[in-house]
Amino acid sequence: MTPEDLHRPVGIFDAGIGSYDLVRRIRAAYPQQDVLYLADRASFPYGAQSESSLLDSVSRAARALERLGASSIILASNAPSVTVLEPPRERLSGPILGVVPPVRAALAALPDDRTLVVAGASVLVHSESLERLIAMEAGDDADRVHAVPADALIALVESGAFLDRAQVAQPIADFLAALRDQHPRLGGLSLSSTHLPWLAPAIAQEAPDLFLFDPADQVVAEFAPLATPGEGRLVSLATESPSHPLAEFQSMLQRMRLDITPTLVEL
Template sequence: MTYIPALAHPVAVFDAGLGSFDLVRRLRAAYPTQDIIYLADRASFPYGAKSVPDLLHSVARACQTLVVHGASAIVLASNAPSVTVLDELRPRFGIPIFGITPPIRAGLDLLGEDSFLAIAGARVMVESTALRALISAEAGPDAARVVSV
């Protein structure tokens, strides 16, 4: 196990890869004294071929590791687990866990009324009932203009 020095209420940012490192940069800019733990879960990458239970197991294991290392909150900076397993994950830990989701309403608002919005992502997300529910909730009557691929 890698040694992590003592941190003061660190916030953890967790993703399957390095794509969310921009979030770390933005957190650092907004909160320059905040300790941040960054975890790129390369052992479980890619998420796309996983089932929802497998994804939940992988993400829960990573979150447990972050809690053991003192995370006071976790930002799950990946669309697939945020959409599909975040609600099941939150009650397992005694700290806040935040997720990110595709900006469906904002995307539709930027497009013309005759345009479509495509949400590209891991198969576990784009084929999920959770994404369909999110599209319905965010897009409302415009849900037919949202396509997941």
């Protein structure tokens, strides 16, 4: 099957396996929706790039998906969604959604004396864009929101270690212990990397008292008016680099027991 076989698909992409969780959720919520899924491994990892490099990578991938027939696009990566989404959004002919921390909704769900940690890639949590988003969404409660890098947890997903609960238990316990030491009133955690929801069951087991917020929830809801009934088909594409060849990505899909065969493309 090729992109030409799809009916007005949604293009969903990021640089790694994290975006597949959003692919899975869109297909579950909109079972007739055709999906064009791109793993941009040639630009891996998005979360470690500068903002200028991110803009180049995201723009190139989004333009390619539009050329391949995507009627709408979801950038399934928190860091570029917050920091560099507006320029490609202005240049594309169709809509493009991003994944952003649900700061306002999370604070509303937490008791007034509890704080929220936005966990994500360093390029996100140290960005002025996230600082502005928190100020806008939290208002007078901005002092209850703390951005914390979670690169070590993200690496557990990209390496495939997350497939073995025993390998992730201690790193997650260490991460949460450090968070509690730094933020004693911690009440909630925004999983603000599309990799982190893969770890949500293990995080919930280690910290059942914490509220976990998945930014993808909002995207799945926002996609409703863009849904275009097809036959629920999926076409997977991937780019590669010498450091991250297609075989590496295929191996990850096999370990996850996903019946997906990506086609190698150049953007």
